[in-house]
Amino acid sequence: MPFAEKALIEQLRRRARRGGHLVRLGIGDDCAILRIAPGCELLVTTDLTIEGTHFRREWIPAESVGHRCLARGLSDIAAMGGDPVAAFLSLGLPRKLPQAWVNRFMEGLLKLADRFGVTLAGGDVSESRDRVFADIMVVGSVPHNAAVSRAGARSGDKIYVTGALGGSSGALDELLSSRRRKLSPKEYPRFFNPVPRMEVGRFLRGKNLASSMIDLSDGLSTDLGHICEESKVGAKIQSGALPLAKIGRSRRKVDLRLALHGGEDYELLFTAPADKRVPVNIGRVPITEIGYITRRKRVVLLNEDDAASELKAAGWEHFRR
């Protein structure tokens, strides 16, 4: 096997916690065996991370790449109101990649896994030509028929987001505009080490508060579009209500356009019937009401003067580097 592939598999194998009550058999057989609690359904999500498309090695430390890779999958589980159980990782690594980079990538990934009690239960490593890629699969569980889909929003429901918006794309914006070549991960936590809103998702599902939910990976305009499309509704958003992320040492607020269109915040966007009382904080995460669902199938942005314009799903894609 090339480039210490075998060593990496051995490393994974040692670190994969065996014998947990949920994961019976981890790395080292043809399949991992998972046990899901009675009365629960299984959630499965896959996310592909490719160097050059989703990250640049010179911008993001290896630990952050590993962290973000798993965070994407965990955030999908959170958006259904589920509990994560196990993760599976397929890595493609260029031959010339330093072993230290791989070790730090794994450290970042496993630290986040530990934080949420997720077992790395399997995976695969292969040689890629010149770019790192990582495909993460996360398995979770949720009580029967309790998962919160994108399709449940109804006219009159209120729309909420967790945390703040645009923090991740705010950092990317600074990197792309070449104002700075290196950013401090501490000053841009949502870009370097986004923490999935696991507890919020679980709380909303457990209290039966959310009628629909999605995680903000592509940006508010795109992801709200997904909810509207799947629920066959429209939405009105108050631009003045959007919680703008504060970034950098000066904690300056990001531009509205980043809050509207910037991706990879991994906050939750959800709807709840108007008669349900949604807390202002869940855990320590602030919840902000930003608008409401309409019967008319358009997504409309209201500015501070209540002037309306259509909010189109806008190009986050060209940001992704």
Added chain:
Amino acid sequence: MPFAEKALIEQLRRRARRGGHLVRLGIGDDCAILRIAPGCELLVTTDLTIEGTHFRREWIPAESVGHRCLARGLSDIAAMGGDPVAAFLSLGLPRKLPQAWVNRFMEGLLKLADRFGVTLAGGDVSESRDRVFADIMVVGSVPHNAAVSRAGARSGDKIYVTGALGGSSGALDELLSSRRRKLSPKEYPRFFNPVPRMEVGRFLRGKNLASSMIDLSDGLSTDLGHICEESKVGAKIQSGALPLAKIGRSRRKVDLRLALHGGEDYELLFTAPADKRVPVNIGRVPITEIGYITRRKRVVLLNEDDAASELKAAGWEHFRR
């Protein structure tokens, strides 16, 4: 999204069979939701297929690449004695790749999925620089504590294989030696369209016949080594007993070295206690006894004169193109 990525996702979405009793919600939400029968555990396996490492586009039709990609995962489920439930596919596609290639890849994959009642329940598509890669994840189920691992072989157990050995590497050998640039898929079925031994695995688990099992992906010498290592035993193999694959139009038998070391046959290798009666055929698949498990931790090959030599796990890697 680049290169008709969105079109592909739409295509997947239409084709993913929704509403099956096992897969509640397929492509089009944050996660797929799977339901596993009560009293069952979950099996999960991931397999990464990379152009240049696992296949060459000029040698293998796109349909076969798709077929083989899923077959690898299904074979892992078979090797545990499980039933496949759903598959998840992450694709990296170069921008210049013809859409027709992608369509045919998907056709090959979905045809095999249909054959085994597997739902393609999710996935991800991204742009890769110049090589196709495909990461497949297969989820299966197996009754509680019934999965057949690699670790159960005991001294005195007999060793068996399904089908014939070396058929896949026999084809590759012809391609590499440049005797032929194109091979007929019909004359080399185990190379182009290996059918996972799903029924055999399920039968052996159901009748409680196999003490250990693995699928032959890396070659007999390597995979038998895995069983011996995990079971902390050794083995003796009769070279004269090995079922050699017949390939090509002339149905000539492959060389012994290919049967010993050639990979990607996706046959099953299993052990069973000596007092259990293992059928000569399971379904229509022939079962051949090839040796027995020993206490001494070496893998030994006995030739026709019963002369012994150590069978070392030998380099299949350099074959893989």
